[in-house]
Structure formats: structure tokens, C-alpha cells
Amino acid sequence: MNSTPKGQHPTSSQARALAELNDRSREIFRQIVDSYLTTGEPVGSRNLSRLIPMTLSPASVRNVMADLEQAGLIYAPHTSAGRLPTELGLRFFVDAMMEIGDLSQEDRSRIEAQVRAGGGQSLESVLADASQLLSGLSRGAGVVLTTKQNTQLKHIEFVRLDPARALVVLVSEDGSVENRLLDLPAGLPPSALVEAANFLNHRIRGRTLGDVKGEIAARRAEMERELDVLTARLVEAGIATNAGSGESRQLIVRGQANLLEDFRAAEDLERIRQLFEALETQTDVIELLTRAEGAEGVRIFIGSENKLFSLSGSSMIAAPFRDGTQKIVGVLGVIGPTRLNYARIVPMVDYTAKVVSRLLESGR
Template sequence: MSAPISPPLTNAEAEGKGVLVDINERSREIFKQIVESYLATGEPVGSRNLSRIIPMTLSPASVRNVMADLEQAGLIYSPHTSAGRLPTERGLRFFVDALLEIGDLAADDRASIEAQLKAHGGEHSLDAALAQTMSALSGLSRGAGVVVTTKKDARLKHIEFVRLDPSKALVVMVAEDGSVENRVLDLPAGLPTAALTEAGNFLNARIRGQTLAEAKLEIQTVREAMERELDAITARLIEAGLATTVGPAESRQLIVRGQANLLEDLKAVEDLERIRLLFDDLETQKDVIDLLSRAEEGEGVRIYIGSENKLFSLSGSSMIAAPFRDGSQRIVGVVGVIGPTRLNYARIVPMVDYTAKLVSSILEKRRS
């Protein structure tokens, strides 16, 4: 089944995403009204109109001062010389993560999705059921319904990691048959962006024609062989009295003695250079294996706004998507909706989530 819809972020979590949230209640209310007006009409809203619709007594001048602060924070902008303001992509992300109130799916929408899926989900193929469901999502959301399915144990052609925020990354996996699967990973604390790039480069030089599990196993095997080689070289240097090790095995350090004498022992110099290369490679492989393990368990894409949607390069668009699983609880596809950034997020998020749950339910019944 797909994961439940995430609750709004706390201030600390939103700050972790790089969004300024240190604004008072008055500023939040004005910002919320600007976003909701944009989602409803697509038009900028000015201070005079805002002073009339916000649930507090403020003069247009006071509202303008708040709008100036919100603009300085990068949450809103002026599309032209008028006094009206629109939310930026950064502002929409803050709204979705911290302020969006998501209710239950409307009964009519629920019934429509169920009717489409159940009508084609019995003896018919899953592809036919998904096609009808995408049509239903498209009609209900007024966006483009999309579905991406994956083949079990697909053989990989290319893999890429894209950082989304300090704690999450998107892994894009392209199979040899041209199919694409994408998942969101939780990253270990402090992992630099350069490590994601290095992991992608390392894998793309080795993974072609392998499944994710095969690639992980091969790298683990190579890593174990390199650790044995490292142990052998280190033992040789220690036996020669040229070095010693300190610390536990997982974080050991090599202390070199009498470095001037190394100039007389070319073999020792070669050994030390090999040790340096092994340490570098082992550190890279440690990150790669960790990322592959996280990719095997990663959740599907949820919400992208504007230029965040790197997978489809749809600047000015948003995508809301949720994963569905087979009877073994393995992610086998993603359903979603693509549309303009002023999608009705509060309505479409539960719609997509419910659709993914229904598809997962059908796949579970087919297995039993």
C-alpha cells in the first residue's frame, strides 16, 4: 500500500528544507491568502484586496509592509509593475510542506476512481485498468494523469542521484528497455552532494545490464576483496617496522614511521600509495552500498513544484504522485497527476494517494 500522506512540517523540519519559516501569525495568514488566491484564480492579489479578506483588521499600508517582508524572504514576487503579488516556487513549497490542510477525498471522487478501476481490474489486464484510472484522474484533477510501472528485476542502464533537500534525494533508474523508475531516499546525516555525484559516476561505470540487487552484491564482493588486500599490505608495512595502526577496524588509521627511510624502499612507497587509493575507493563504495540499500526501500515521488521537477524538466508545472506495490509489498509503479503549479493540492493529494492504495489492493488480491 502507498505510504500515508505526510503531515505538515514543523518549523524545524521546514527549515531543514531551506525554507524560511520565522514569520509571525499575521505574516502567515497574509501569505496563505496570497497562495490560496493564486491557486483559485492564477492572478496576483494586492494589499487592498488582502486587507478585506484576511480574518484580522489591518490597513492596506500594514499589509504592504508584511508583503515586503514576504518578498524579501523569497516567498512572493511581483510579476509586473502592479501592486499584486504571486507566490514563488519557494513559497509554494513552504505552503505545501507547512501550511497545506489536506482533507478527506470527496465521496464523488472516491466513487469515480473506484468505478473506473474496478470495472477494468478484474479479469482485464492491469495495463487496461491503469489506463482507465489515469483517464479518471485526468478528468477529476483537470491535469494530466500519469503512470510509471517497473518490471521486476529490471536490468539497469543508468542511475542518477539528485539531492532534493539536506535529508532527501531522488534516485532515477533507467532500465535497458527504456523504462524509468524514480524513488525518494532518506539520506544519512551530513552526506555531501559531491558524494551523490561520485556514487552515480561509480555505478554508471559498472552497473549496465545488472539489477539493483546484483549491482549491490557485486560492489559488496569487490569491497570485501579490497579490504583483504588492504589488510595484507598493512601487515607487510607493520612487519617491516615502517608503520603501525591505531583505532578500531572500522575507523583505523595508519601511522607511518621513519618516512625518510621510505625513499630507500620503493616497494613500501608503492604500498603506501596503494593503501591511499584503497582507502579512497572503500569510502566511495561504502557510500554507494548505503545509497543502493536505501534505493531498494525508497518511497515513490510525492510532490514536485516547478523547477524541482528535474525528472520531466517541466519548469512551471507540478507533479503529485504516489507509489503502488505488488503483493510482496515491492514498489512496482507510480501513479500521479501533472499540471500547472496552481494545482488544487488539497484535493489532488488525497486523490492520488487513494488511487495508489486501490491499485496496491488489486495487486494484493491477484497474488492471493
């Protein structure tokens, strides 16, 4: 949103003003927010006097709007006589005033059907379908973050490229293949690559890389009795290359084109270009979604509350999902303009995360 004041945490005076809002002020503020979320356009005192369910003159409405502006909840874009909510105002609305509706049975059935339709496919396919589903339901971009460390493994191989480097080839049960470069210990004989692969292949099938790494660490002495020192180092290096590294994080984004429909002006197109660049580089998106992983339920990030959306004026609604051990293994959500339909999308994201969790719990 243009010209929106920065800093989304209210000052002590603002906090008092928010707490002291009377019913009349709350209703006018609600109408301003509702109008913005519906149309994206500022609304003026004359229209507000007709919208609110109480008799107030445009002059009285203007007085209330002045108080709301003083509290940092609304602002006037450019020279418009109308008002829009600030990001602080949107945060106040979401936290204190928003009434979250329940999903219709039609939406629930659609989410269940589309997510479960991929139940026999790979985990990546299921999550890609969930991302596409959220994009279609919200008309925003659907995002999913998970980690390939949670993928069940089938086979590992070490392929020597030159005396100092090898390629680690990981094949998962779902058929996906991941390659990583590995620096080799000096003086490592060719036979060590075969020995290390055989040692791991006896232990990895049907298990995650994280599980294997934990077992190797717990049974280090046993491994060192079976293998020579250099081969043991190769085993540890091979699984460390993938387990727990930032590269194991997998981001799935669907429906970026939907965002263009809500950013039509030239300056808006520049802002959406910046958001697209952030989605392309992924780093900031992954960092933000990682923060949402620690939440018990749905998290809402609005505009400049975070670095990713500080320039593009966007928001994200996200919720974590779990595997059969109730461990959080990823997060999914929706990115869109700050005038997202929060009341509708929050339960949608929450329910989709629960469906994905149930699917993972049942082993698909």
C-alpha cells in the same frame, strides 16, 4: 511562473525568516497562495485587506508583503502591484501550512468503481484507466509508470532474421506482445533457437521475466548440463534483453489536452509545448517518476526543483503502488501547472495508488 527566483532550498536567513513568521504574516501569505491556486492571478494589498479575517489597512498589508518578499516567499510579476507566491513559497506552503482534506465518499466511490472496472482486463488497461481517471478528477495530465518486467509471461520465441540477429518475441498472459532484437553468438546452429525457446517455455508460464532471470542465474550449472554452451548463452541473452533494461519501463500519459486550459498566454503556450516535448520523449518523466517510487507516500515536485519542470513551470504529485508481495511495481500521479489544487489532489493520488495496490494484491 514568470520571474520566479530559482533555487528552492531556503538560505539560513530565509529559514529563520520562515520560522519567525507571525500569525498575521502567515494569514496574508496563505491568502496570496489561495488566490493564486484559485485564479492564477496576483493579488494586491487592497484586496488582501478585505480578505483576511483581521483588521489591517492596505498600508499595513503592504509592509507585511514587503517582509514576505524579502523572505523569498512572494514576488511581483512584471509591474503588477499584486503578488504571487514563488516556487520556494509554494514549497513552504505545501510542507508547512497546507491542510490536506479527506476525499469525499463520492470521490472514493468513483475511484474504486473506475479502477476496479478494469479488474478483469490486462494490467496495462487497468493502469491506463487509472491514468485517465486522475486526469479527469484533477483536470491535469494523469501519468503512470510501471515496468513490463512485472508482467506474467505465457510464451517466448526466437525468430532468426539473419546469421547474426534474431527477434525475441515475448507473449504475456494479458495478450500483449513484445519484440526485441538480439545479436546471436557466432556459429550458432538453427536448432539452438528452438532448444533455447523450449527450455524457457518450460519455466516462464505465469511468471515474470525477473523471476525467470533469477532462477536461471541460480541454476546456471543445471542449465549448462542440459544445453550446449552456445544455446545456454542464447537463453541468458534472450532474457537479459528485456529484464532490467530501460526499455522495459512503460509510461502511460492521459489528458495532456487538459494542460492547455491553464496555459493561455503566448509565453505559456511555449512553456506547455516544452512540457509536451518532454512527455513525448519520456526520458525525463520516467527519471522523475522513478524518484517517486522510493517514497513511502506521496511526493510533490514543484517547478524548477527538477529538470523536467524547470522551463514549463509545472508540478507533479505522485505516489507508488505495490503488488501482492508488497514490492513497489510502479508509480502514478498528476502533472499540471504549479497552481494545482495540492490539498485536493494529494489525497486523490494517494487513494488511487492504494486502490491499484489492493487490486494487484488480490491478483485482479
